[in-house]
Amino acid sequence: MTERTTVDITDAALADAARPLLDKLVSDRVASALTAQTATLWGEEAESEASIRLAWTTLHKSSRPLIGEIEALRTELRSEGVDRIVLAGMGGSSLAPEVITGTEGVPLTVLDTTDAGQVADALAGDLERTALVVSSKSGTTVETDSHRRIFAEAFAKAGIDAARRMIVVTDPGSPLAELAESEGYRKVFLADPHVGGRYSALTAFGLVPAGLAGADVARLLDQAAGVAETLSSDSPDNPALRLAAALAAAHDAGAEKVVLADTGSGIAGFGDWAEQLIAESTGKQGTGLLPVVVESPTAPGFADAGPDATAVAVGPSVAGSAVSTTGSLGALFLLWEYAVAVAGRLLGINPFDQPDVEAAKKAARALLDNPHALSGTEEPTAVIGPVEVYGPVGDAGTGTLTDVLREFVDGVAEGGYLAVQAYLDRLDDASATVLRSELARRSGRQTTFGWGPRFLHSTGQYHKGGHRNGSFLQITGAVEEDIAVPGRPYTLSTLQLAQALGDGQVLADTGRPVLRLHLTDRAAGLADVVRAVQELTR
Numbered sequence: 001m002t003e004r005t006t007v008d009i010t011d012a013a014l015a016d017a018a019r020p021l022l023d024k025l026v027s028d029r030v031a032s033a034l035t036a037q038t039a040t041l042w043g044e045e046a047e048s049e050a051s052i053r054l055a056w057t058t059l060h061k062s063s064r065p066l067i068g069e070i071e072a073l074r075t076e077l078r079s080e081g082v083d084r085i086v087l088a089g090m091g092g093s094s095l096a097p098e099v100i101t102g103t104e105g106v107p108l109t110v111l112d113t114t115d116a117g118q119v120a121d122a123l124a125g126d127l128e129r130t131a132l133v134v135s136s137k138s139g140t141t142v143e144t145d146s147h148r149r150i151f152a153e154a155f156a157k158a159g160i161d162a163a164r165r166m167i168v169v170t171d172p173g174s175p176l177a178e179l180a181e182s183e184g185y186r187k188v189f190l191a192d193p194h195v196g197g198r199y200s201a202l203t204a205f206g207l208v209p210a211g212l213a214g215a216d217v218a219r220l221l222d223q224a225a226g227v228a229e230t231l232s233s234d235s236p237d238n239p240a241l242r243l244a245a246a247l248a249a250a251h252d253a254g255a256e257k258v259v260l261a262d263t264g265s266g267i268a269g270f271g272d273w274a275e276q277l278i279a280e281s282t283g284k285q286g287t288g289l290l291p292v293v294v295e296s297p298t299a300p301g302f303a304d305a306g307p308d309a310t311a312v313a314v315g316p317s318v319a320g321s322a323v324s325t326t327g328s329l330g331a332l333f334l335l336w337e338y339a340v341a342v343a344g345r346l347l348g349i350n351p352f353d354q355p356d357v358e359a360a361k362k363a364a365r366a367l368l369d370n371p372h373a374l375s376g377t378e379e380p381t382a383v384i385g386p387v388e389v390y391g392p393v394g395d396a397g398t399g400t401l402t403d404v405l406r407e408f409v410d411g412v413a414e415g416g417y418l419a420v421q422a423y424l425d426r427l428d429d430a431s432a433t434v435l436r437s438e439l440a441r442r443s444g445r446q447t448t449f450g451w452g453p454r455f456l457h458s459t460g461q462y463h464k465g466g467h468r469n470g471s472f473l474q475i476t477g478a479v480e481e482d483i484a485v486p487g488r489p490y491t492l493s494t495l496q497l498a499q500a501l502g503d504g505q506v507l508a509d510t511g512r513p514v515l516r517l518h519l520t521d522r523a524a525g526l527a528d529v530v531r532a533v534q535e536l537t538r
């Protein structure tokens with residue numbers, strides 16, 4: 001099968017604005033230089049980081065030997081009756097496998113949460129049939145380490161040899177690689193350290209969990225290989241250059257938001273993967289592209305996108321889309337990686353670091369070290385039924401939830417955005433996602449939705465480092481049954497709260513408006529919040 005990936009700029013004004021940028025990319029031979037892994041493409045300051053971050057351009061070749069290893073382990077596990085794969089990994093260490101398996105309809109349980117209820121549900125699955133893939137490039141990510149500890153204990157309690165059920169994906173020499181060795185974990189896949197997390201879809205990080213779960217990962221490499229030459233060509237027809245030029249031209253014209261809707265790509269949840277790539281790569285130094293993933297092309301924010309946003313179809317062009325991108329999953333991974341790296345050059349930033357992610361991690365750690373700060377000493381500004389309100393609410397403090405939300409939403413300037421950050425269970429509390437479209441419709445502002453702490457490894461970088469026009473609505477909830485993290489002085493619910501408060505603090509310290517709604521009863525509280533939003537009038 002011949003692979004193709006296309007980028008169509010259907011908005012004529014945008015196509016005109018993109019043209020000079022495109023011509024310059026072609027005459028500067030940027031695409032071929034990128035394929036050749038030229039670290040000077042983003043300027044002097046970015047050079048040293050870029051020099052160890054570009055091996056993704058040739059993964060369709062260098063990852064081939066992995067396929068046999070993955071298949072062998074999968075066959076071995078199955079012969080032992082182990083056919084349920086749980087993946088512990090954040091951001092770049094879980095988003096790609098989730099899209100790959102979702103697209104193929106292969107079951108994979110992804111743990112990228114600190115919600116005790118969601119982790120309890122994963123633990124309640126058949127452990128006799130379960131293997132845990134622990135994926136972390138750095139080998140130090142707190143969520144992933146907590147899942148590993150919790151599962152090791154659960155396997156042991158069930159009389160299962162935990163070490164035989166642990167499969168690790170990490171960079172050579174990481175603390176996790178060392179631990180896996182000393183604990184005698186079943187298998188360690190060492191990934192290419194010259195690829196960053198969000199560019200790692202076609203490394204062991206994307207391929208191992210997806211392949212063990214049963215996805216056809218060889219096909220994915222074939223798909224990427226099929227478009228690699230096109231994406232390397234210094235030609236105005238190169239779809240990656242076209243996409244990069246369109247995104248940068250839109251940004252220059254004040255449309256820094258990229259609204260992504262699936263328009264029939266046949267891929268499940270591509271936007272969630274692209275979200276991290278775009279936000280973490282570009283959202284820094286007060287600039288960048290904010291990805292806004294919407295439910296469908298008819299959702300608010302897409303066809304009615306204002307001058308601050310560009311509607312991008314993942315799939316064929318539809319009414320209201322300004323740009324469309326088509327191709328198979330492997331092709332689109334590579335297309336978007338090229339496009340975002342090139343857009344980074346046009347935006348004048350280093351697309352390979354994430355300087356503001358650490359701030360929230362640090363604040364969360366400080367709170368964990370000081371349990372007093374987490375133990376309910378902060379008084380809510382208002383308590384409205386099952387919802388506690390934390391944050392400045394002005395006159396609305398004595399009113400209804402709708403009053404509180406109105407005050408908050410009215411504070412979002414034109415051209416700004418609203419970010420809903422739900423530190424909840426993304427399966428059991430899935431109804432919270434409706435808040436995105438409801439708030440977008442009523443506020444008339446671009447609105448994003450992220451599950452905490454998952455988004456901290458994705459849009460979290462942009463929230464703190466990108467354009468300073470966001471307002472943040474945090475939602476936290478009561479935890480019914482907490483889970484202790486073995487060997488650590490905290491539980492999952494303490495960690496979850498520390499992450500919410502830590503990030504909230506960092507955002508507030510930089511002058512961003514933050515409102516936290518804490519649901520003392522999750523179901524009733526969520527219903528009240530949704531109702532209150534629906535009562536807002538534009």
Ligand SMILES: O=P(O)(O)OC[C@H]1O[C@](O)(CO)[C@@H](O)[C@@H]1O
Nearest residue numbers: 090091092093136137138141197
């Ligand atoms: O693979 P790791 O090191 O656990 O990191 C997970 C994610 O965390 C981040 O570093 C951001 O916190 C992402 O860039 C990365 O994909």
